[in-house]
Amino acid sequence: MNQEYEQEDGLDEEPEAxxxxxxxAESSRxxxxxxxxxxxxxxxxxxxxxxxxxxxxxxxxxxxxxxGLLGPAxxxxxxxxxxxxxxAAQCSRWLAAQGARPVALDLSHRQLQHALRIxxxxxLVEADAGALPFLDGSFDLACSAYGAVPFVADPxxxxxxxxxxxxxxxxxxxxxxxxxxxxFPDEPGPEGLSVASSYFDxxxxxxxxxxxxxxxxxxxxxxxxxxxxxxxxxxxxxxxVEPEWPAWNSQEWGGWSPLRGNLIPGTAxxxxxxD
Numbered sequence: 536m537n538q539e540y541e542q543e544d545g546l547d548e549e550p551e552a553x554x555x556x557x558x559x560a561e562s563s564r565x566x567x568x569x570x571x572x573x574x575x576x577x578x579x580x581x582x583x584x585x586x587x588x589x590x591x592x593x594x595x596x597x598x599x600x601x602x603g604l605l606g607p608a609x610x611x612x613x614x615x616x617x618x619x620x621x622x623a624a625q626c627s628r629w630l631a632a633q634g635a636r637p638v639a640l641d642l643s644h645r646q647l648q649h650a651l652r653i654x655x656x657x658x659l660v661e662a663d664a665g666a667l668p669f670l671d672g673s674f675d676l677a678c679s680a681y682g683a684v685p686f687v688a689d690p691x692x693x694x695x696x697x698x699x700x701x702x703x704x705x706x707x708x709x710x711x712x713x714x715x716x717x718x719f720p721d722e723p724g725p726e727g728l729s730v731a732s733s734y735f736d737x738x739x740x741x742x743x744x745x746x747x748x749x750x751x752x753x754x755x756x757x758x759x760x761x762x763x764x765x766x767x768x769x770x771x772x773x774x775x776v777e778p779e780w781p782a783w784n785s786q787e788w789g790g791w792s793p794l795r796g797n798l799i800p801g802t803a804x805x806x807x808x809x810d
Contacts, residue, residue: 550742550750557739557752559688563642563663565741565749566686570643578623578649584786587653588628592680592710593802594791597778599629604708604776604806605676611635614675617700619664619693619709620682624650627657638674640664641682664693669700677701679709685753688739690761694768698809707770707807713777713800716790717755723792728799761805770807778802 557565570577585591590599600608605616612634618627621639623646630637640660641647647659662668664683677697687693697707718734720727734757742751756764758775765772780796787793791801 548745550744552740552742554736554738555741557688557741557749557754559665559692561749562686562688562739562752562754563665565752567642569751570641571645574622574643574645574649581788582623584788585623585625587625588632590626590629590680592776592804593778594786594788595778595780595796595802596784597776597802597804599626602776604774604804605678605706608633611676615673617667617669617674617677617697618682619677619679619697620684621650621659622646622682623653624657624659625653626678626680628654631657635676638669640667665689665696667696667700671699672702673700675702675705677705677707681710681712684709685711688752688754690754690756690764691767694764694770698769701809703809705809706773707809708804709807710802710804711761712753713803714755714757714761715799716801719790719795719799721790723787723790723795725794727790727792727795758803761803765805765807769809771810772805773808774804774806776804776806778804 599605611630614635616630616635616637618637618639621627621641624639627637627639638658638660639650640662642663644661647661650659665687683693684690701707715734718730718732720731737755740753741749743749762772777800780793785793
């Protein structure tokens with residue numbers, strides 16, 4: 536899970552935030568570089584919340600153990616599961632504890648080094664979600680908690696790749712920032728509760744260096760866009776989950792906070808199946 540508009544580390548100057556087009560290649564390069572540079576800070580800041588072997592769908596703290604969006608925990612035993620945008624593979628470790636056979640895939644080498652730091656035992660693969668290095672029908676399930684999907688220019692390409700590596704009837708579940716958040720400033724306080732831009736403006740958010748090269752890219756799709764992308768990718772939408780902010784969660788995570796979370800949704804989880 537990434538927080539939008541987080542300051543870039545490892546650059547001489549703070550990047551310029553803008554809205555402009557960014558294609559698949561530029562988005563992929565920016566994501567790989569950003570996560571390699573910021574993985575240490577991200578894991579230091581959020582590692583305690585994510586845990587070493589916990590499956591959390593978003594900053595609200597919705598646990599897969601509670602939600603069962605992949606299926607009842609007892610039904611996961613023996614299943615082959617692909618986690619896309621796995622980061623330090625916390626979700627994959629939880630899946631392994633349920634008896635599943637997970638594979639954790641991420642674009643960032645540094646994120647996967649954190650996965651090794653936490654513990655071995657889960658296969659790790661460094662690859663782009665738009666070109667999955669697996670044979671057709673290799674997995675029973677695929678999942679992604681804020682991984683890959685918000686950062687790619689062509690999500691349908693990713694969905695078609697996921698469909699290809701899934702077996703018939705396989706489930707694909709992914710979470711992203713709730714699209715309505717793009718109409719509001721990415722602030723956790725009251726300033727984040729007033730509409731500041733058009734929900735229908737799909738222009739990507741880009742942070743770029745002094746030479747105009749993107750160092751961070753995030754792509755906006757409306758709810759309708761996401762549904763159409765799921766269908767175009769060859770899936771059937773089974774459920775769309777918008778987690779409410781729980782009373783126990785007092786943390787702020789970028790633009791996510793109890794104040795905003797009690798008023799507007801922050802995460803959207805798409806539960807899809809391959810026919």
